[in-house]
Amino acid sequence: MHYYTRKLLSTLITLFLVSVLTFSIFQLVPGDPAQMILGVDANPQQIEALRSTMDLDKNPVIRYTNWVLRAVQGDFGTSYKYQRPVAALISSSITITAQLAFLSLLLSIIIGIPVGIFIAKRDKEKKVIPLSILSQLGMAIPSFCVAILLIDIFSIKLKILPSLGYIAFSESPFGCFKSLLLPSLSIAFGGAAVIIRYLRSNIVSERREDYVRTNRSIGLSENQILYKHILRNSLIPVITIFGILVSEVLGGSIIIENVFSLPGIGKLITSSITSRDLPLIQALVLYLSIIVVITNMIVDLLYGVIDPRIRIKGDD
Numbered sequence: 290m291h292y293y294t295r296k297l298l299s300t301l302i303t304l305f306l307v308s309v310l311t312f313s314i315f316q317l318v319p320g321d322p323a324q325m326i327l328g329v330d331a332n333p334q335q336i337e338a339l340r341s342t343m344d345l346d347k348n349p350v351i352r353y354t355n356w357v358l359r360a361v362q363g364d365f366g367t368s369y370k371y372q373r374p375v376a377a378l379i380s381s382s383i384t385i386t387a388q389l390a391f392l393s394l395l396l397s398i399i400i401g402i403p404v405g406i407f408i409a410k411r412d413k414e415k416k417v418i419p420l421s422i423l424s425q426l427g428m429a430i431p432s433f434c435v436a437i438l439l440i441d442i443f444s445i446k447l448k449i450l451p452s453l454g455y456i457a458f459s460e461s462p463f464g465c466f467k468s469l470l471l472p473s474l475s476i477a478f479g480g481a482a483v484i485i486r487y488l489r490s491n492i493v494s495e496r497r498e499d500y501v502r503t504n505r506s507i508g509l510s511e512n513q514i515l516y517k518h519i520l521r522n523s524l525i526p527v528i529t530i531f532g533i534l535v536s537e538v539l540g541g542s543i544i545i546e547n548v549f550s551l552p553g554i555g556k557l558i559t560s561s562i563t564s565r566d567l568p569l570i571q572a573l574v575l576y577l578s579i580i581v582v583i584t585n586m587i588v589d590l591l592y593g594v595i596d597p598r599i600r601i602k603g604d605d
Contacts, residue, residue, distance in 0.1 A: 293590060296586060296589045296590060297586070299586075300582060300583070300586040303582050304579060304582055307575065307578045307579065307582060308353075308357055308360075308575060309353070311571060311574050311575045312352075312353050312356055312357075312571070313349075315567055315570070316349060316352075360572075360575065363376050364376065365379075365568060365569075365571070365572035366572075367568065368561075368566055368569045369564065369565070369566045369567065369569070370560070370561070370564040370566045370569070371566075371569075375569050375572045376572075378569065379554070379557070379572060379573065379576060382552060382553050382554050382556070382557045383553075383554055383576075385546075385551055385552060385553035385554075386539075386542055386546070386553035386554040386555065388458070388465070389469055389472055389473060389476075389538075389542055389545070389551065389553060390535070390538045390539065390542065392466075392469055392470075392473040392477075393472075393473045393476040393477045393538050393541075394477075394480065394531075394534060394535070394538060396473055396474060396477035396480075396481070397476075397480030397481045397483075397484060398481075398484065398531075400477065400481035400484075400485075401480065401481035401482070401483070401484025401485050401488065402484060402488060402527075404420060404424070404481070404485050405484055405485040405486075405487075405488030405489045406488065406492065406515070406520070407420070408420055408421060408424075408485065408489045409488065409489045409492035409493055410492075412489070412493055420485075421489075423482075424481075424482040424485040424486055425482070425486075426482070427478050427479050427481060427482025427483075427485075428479060428482045428483060428486065430478070430479070431544075432475045432478070432541045432544060432545055433475070433544050433545065433548055435474075435475045435478045435479070436471070436472070436545055436548045436549070437548075439475060440471065440548075443471060444471070450467055450470055450471050451467060451468055451471075452549065453549060453550045454468060454549075454550055454551075455468050455469075455550075455551050455552060455553075456468045468549075468551075469551075471549065472545045472546070472549045472551060475541075475545050475548075476537075476538055476541045476542070476545055479537070479541075480534045480537060480538065483533075483534065484527060484530060484531075484534075487526055487530050488524075488527050491522075491523035491526055491527070492515070492519055492520070492523045495519045495522050496519060500518065501514055501519065504518060525592065528588055528591055528592065529588065531588060532584055532585045532587075535580070535581060535584040536581050536584075539554075539577055539580065539581065542554065542555040543555035543558055543559065547559055554573065554576075554577070557573065558570070558573050561573065
């Protein structure tokens with residue numbers, strides 16, 4: 290039980306540090322937010338009144354405390370550009386990004402784990418060399434290059450999948466899937482390649498362990514040894530990669546959503562940066578950071594579930 294308590298405490302401390310860093314960094318951005326909102330034609334009285342409303346006339350500690358308390362209640366202020374609550378803007382975009390991230394991770398797992406096992410089982414055979422080369426290319430080629438290639442094949446030449454736009458799930462579940470398939474594949478290509486490389490390497494390494502020879506000596510088949518013993522131990526490092534992949538998916542969505550014109554968080558980040566919409570940028574950075582931190586906490590907790598030895602060692 291101490292293992293889970295320590296992980297939870299560590300996550301809470303990390304979230305606190307993330308909030309402090311997020312707030313502090315944006316205090317260093319040059320320019321007066323009140324002046325940016327009101328424009329150059331505003332008089333000093335108007336600017337001072339808005340500064341007071343935004344707590345800009347208070348010291349940083351009070352501003353940080355007020356900002357965190359409002360953020361906990363879901364109030365991140367008002368967007369300079371859109372003149373709408375930041376929370377409303379994020380909530381309208383996060384669904385699309387969440388769907389894109391879920392489908393990308395799902396495709397990465399569906400492709401990566403079976404192919405990784407297939408290559409590991411036939412590690413010495415020449416017929417798996419093309420798959421190994423393809424996985425290396427997947428780790429090297431940026432997602433936007435994969436996106437351009439997929440658009441050329443499936444949208445321009447075959448004309449079977451859309452290259453732009455988004456259809457809401459409520460309007461058409463199948464249309465939603467089609468609009469997200471190419472963007473998801475663009476991100477999943479690299480994610481699957483990472484899983485393949487790590488899983489193949491782990492399985493080959495585990496095959497050299499003493500327990501594998503022992504299982505062979507008692508008559509277990511190679512498939513029984515692989516799926517009941519080797520794969521369980523090999524998946525632990527892959528789970529670590531899964532935590533990293535969440536960060537990669539969120540980072541890749543910023544580019545991919547712009548390539549495919551998806552109105553998600555990635556496109557909102559690009560728009561907020563170009564317009565210097567500080568409240569919106571600040572909230573998005575905090576939001577994405579929290580997702581990454583919580584994902585890594587879940588990964589740490591899964592370690593203890595998959596391999597009880599890690600949990601027992603953590604309780605000592």
